[in-house]
Amino acid sequence: MLQQPVQSFDHARAFAQRTKVRVGIAADRFSGRATGDSDVISLNFGLPDEGLFPIPDLMESVSRAVHVRRALQYGGATGTARLSGMVADKCSQLCKVPISSEEVLITSGSSQAFDLISRLFLDPGDDVWVEEPTYFGALHGFSLNGATLRGFPMDEEGLLVDAVEQELKAREATGGAMPKLFYVIPNYHNPTGLTMSLERRKQLGELAMKYKFYVLEDDAYGELGFGATTIQPIKSIAPEFTLYISTFSKTIAPGFRLGYVVAPRSIIQMLRFVKAEGGTSGFAQEVMANLLETLDYDQHLRTVRATYRARRDAMLEALAEDSSVNWTWTEPEGGFFVWVTLPDGYQTSALWDYALRESVSFVGGDAFYVSGKGGNRMRLSFSYYPPNIIREGIQRLRCAVHAYADTL
């Protein structure tokens, strides 16, 4: 008998509507490793430097964890009480209010935190408001969960909360839909590197309490400040209406996929309900708890901050080095990113080919907008490479801009 030819079925016919979404970028496309296999200086990846991972302490932590059989067992979404307790203590200090471990949920990276929060709060079409620009992975995640996105502008002090208040009032007056969530990155914002002022934080927290929406406060970079002071989180201003999320990926290592949400107890309980899975890795949690117990975390953070600070300095100096390219940029006080603006009419999507020819890469600005803006902007990451490579990268980028500009 002859074999039947392999049936060629268009599986896409069966896919759900949500898969047609094309806002933002799936995190996996940008969390790919900078392999070192190529000569490209990848200023697009927001990767921590692997040289900063605390390997000796990790070694001890994993060795201890393997012998805790409980840690290798199913753990339940509740996670090991130990790590939740440590996170609660850390956040209590940060917020200057007592936070219990029942207000903490450990998640598989902060990406899972976004997702669980979206699933808990969003019916299809519900409004999620965001800063514009903002993290493309969050835009993608909200969209996959059916959100109607709306962006609000920023200035040097962060989100323009006046514009938000105006819209809230307008909607209240007309009976329009209120947002369910307002997603912000107050510290060392992705992609701009900007920090939201205390006044704006207070203003947004008060609006949340008044209009009953939730501030989704993403503090992924909060511990990576280069200056002496940090500004209090919105969580400490409007605790009942703030869902605070952060991660161990930037300060320890991404490979364990450990993030967390801090939120009112009744919300954490329901997040557990929608986290309908076998729980975030008990082994990873045990490793992290061991690590936080033995690592001199403050000393570790000092090293990490000093390293990234030197890289930021290198990038800013290189950008300023000659004025042959008419670009402007932000001056971040922490985090991983500098946000570069080219003259009106330039398109970073068209610059891309010239950049690759020079063996340098970036993320084009439009990925960070809800729609149609940011075409002349780009995000550059200074986290991954030592200062000399960063300088070389900016030099290459300058050459690429020249080559591109010649075609305009």
Place this chain on the structure above:
Amino acid sequence: MLQQPVQSFDHARAFAQRTKVRVGIAADRFSGRATGDSDVISLNFGLPDEGLFPIPDLMESVSRAVHVRRALQYGGATGTARLSGMVADKCSQLCKVPISSEEVLITSGSSQAFDLISRLFLDPGDDVWVEEPTYFGALHGFSLNGATLRGFPMDEEGLLVDAVEQELKAREATGGAMPKLFYVIPNYHNPTGLTMSLERRKQLGELAMKYKFYVLEDDAYGELGFGATTIQPIKSIAPEFTLYISTFSKTIAPGFRLGYVVAPRSIIQMLRFVKAEGGTSGFAQEVMANLLETLDYDQHLRTVRATYRARRDAMLEALAEDSSVNWTWTEPEGGFFVWVTLPDGYQTSALWDYALRESVSFVGGDAFYVSGKGGNRMRLSFSYYPPNIIREGIQRLRCAVHAYADTL
């Protein structure tokens, strides 16, 4: 100035409709650890025995993984090609057709695999058909993703595929909605322990190809057979229309949260798109790949199977030991579970209090049904305890049934 009283807001007002779902049970409620803190013999938890975790090999694997800095970095949803390749090889052998690593997606436990598949295929209201009874975590997960569930009966040979065909024909004739997915656990089914016959597998695979729905084949227990032979997976019968999922949780250890999907390439690509996160732990994947490289897996499986087989034997013997309770039970050829049926009119929900008084627990049957059935049934797990404790557990359960029966 006086402190404002803490605002008491009913957060549930803001939750999405999907959170009102009450079908099945969130996995976390049953993946909680059997703590050993109490004297209860927990026959409810489907936990592997921690004594079977390959600790020395794991020790070596984690030690090697810590020094692979790449493994601690963001990995992308694609994961390390190494583990995907190993899974592809394993599944090629099982299915007797070549499967490439591009047909494999590593997930955070098989629970994430369920979830991603639901999100990829299900618009609200779409039909998901299941065996009845079936795994409560799957029911919960499908429901959270808006599925309309329908259960089909089973007999000793597994799913009654004739009933499925009848319904498909009826819907075709009336233009009714076809199912998007058919969820089955062909090997050592959860909760019944039954195995689907080859004939039924062929029949279901052919229906999937004819009516263009996807068989979601959950093979979590597939490697835990107690006999000499195993039946080929539905994946090998209808490869284009089967999404095969499995896990390392039952055979190695759950704490790493590693599962996988094997599916046509175009489906894997889209699963990556909806897996909008930083990727399944690169560290855990590195550990597992190291382990599979060094562990004598066949020998390990022989030990694991022999251990669980002895426990199954102990449970079946204890159930048969005296006939004072009028219960019947299945005789599983592998896996973790025995399915017990009490006389009509008994309610295992009412038995629960009596069981706890005797310090023994089970999962009541109704959690495994889409609605309203199974009240006189219960799932007992034989995986976690040594034979003497299992015998004691069944003896306690018998006492509980007697005490309960006296009240009827």
